[in-house]
Amino acid sequence: MTTDILHDIVAHKRRDLDFLLRKRVSMAEALHRSPSGIIAEFKRKSPSKGWIHADVEPEQVIPHYASGGAAALSILTNEEYFGGKPEYIPRVRSQVDLCPILRKEFVIDPYQVYESKFLGADAILLIAADLAPEEYADLLQLAHRLNLEVLLEVHDPMELEYLAAGVPDMLGVNNRSLGTFHTDVQHSFDIAEAMKETVTRLNGRQPVLVSESGISNPDVVKRLRQVGFRGFLIGECFMREPDPGQALANFIYAVEHS
Secondary structure, three states: OHHHHHHHHHHHHHHHHHHHOOOOOOHHHHHHHOOOOEEEEEOOEEOOOEEOOOOOOHHHOHHHHHHOOOOEEEEEOOHHHHOOOOOHHHHHHHHHOOOOEEEEOOOOOHHHHHHHHHHOOOEEEEEHHHOOHHHHHHHHHHHHHOOOEEEEEEOOHHHHHHHHHOOOOEEEEEOEOOOOOOEOOHHHHHHHHHHHHHHHHOOOOOOEEEEEOOOOOHHHHHHHHHOOOOEEEEOHHHHOOOOHHHHHHHHHHHHHHO
């Protein structure tokens, strides 16, 4: 009788874990399907520009991003430099259930990957400049075991060699140098072919290409789509407006109809 009860308890616990570890929403698929591909970011502060929208809470913005047509959401959880908090994700998770959430953080340790799953994120950011290739590979594999997708961010074309250690679900180029904070969207156009050639050379599955930072013009999004990008991470452009959600909706309308 005791053995049967233990068996039932373990079986029930396995079902609980399967539910918790399931893939909720695919960010890569959402970007691929979206006619705009906008990843709307909740960003209260910047290391280079200080406070952007200091008095706003995620509940006042994130649901409006989702209803305004965002393909995905990015939530900064770093408090010291970006004014974010890990708790922001669970605070809005139930309000944006069908819209994938990227946890935007400097992930350097397996604990943060587990934490991201617990918080309710659908994807995490891994920054090549923060990690050795073998560290990236370990974190990528752990994320996938937890059914989290990964956006690998590069800036220097040499960092594309990280793909030899594992192909992410999304491959992003940061138009902002994390060393100098100089931002130039032209960087995405310059590196686009190298991104596609690297994936082809490694015979890997095709990650969704994402352009990050410095995008403030709908025409730029349309031009980036022409060279292969399907995701566009935009935060400051919306967060500087009194109504970030409406700013996003206007931007998406211009991308899709102008």
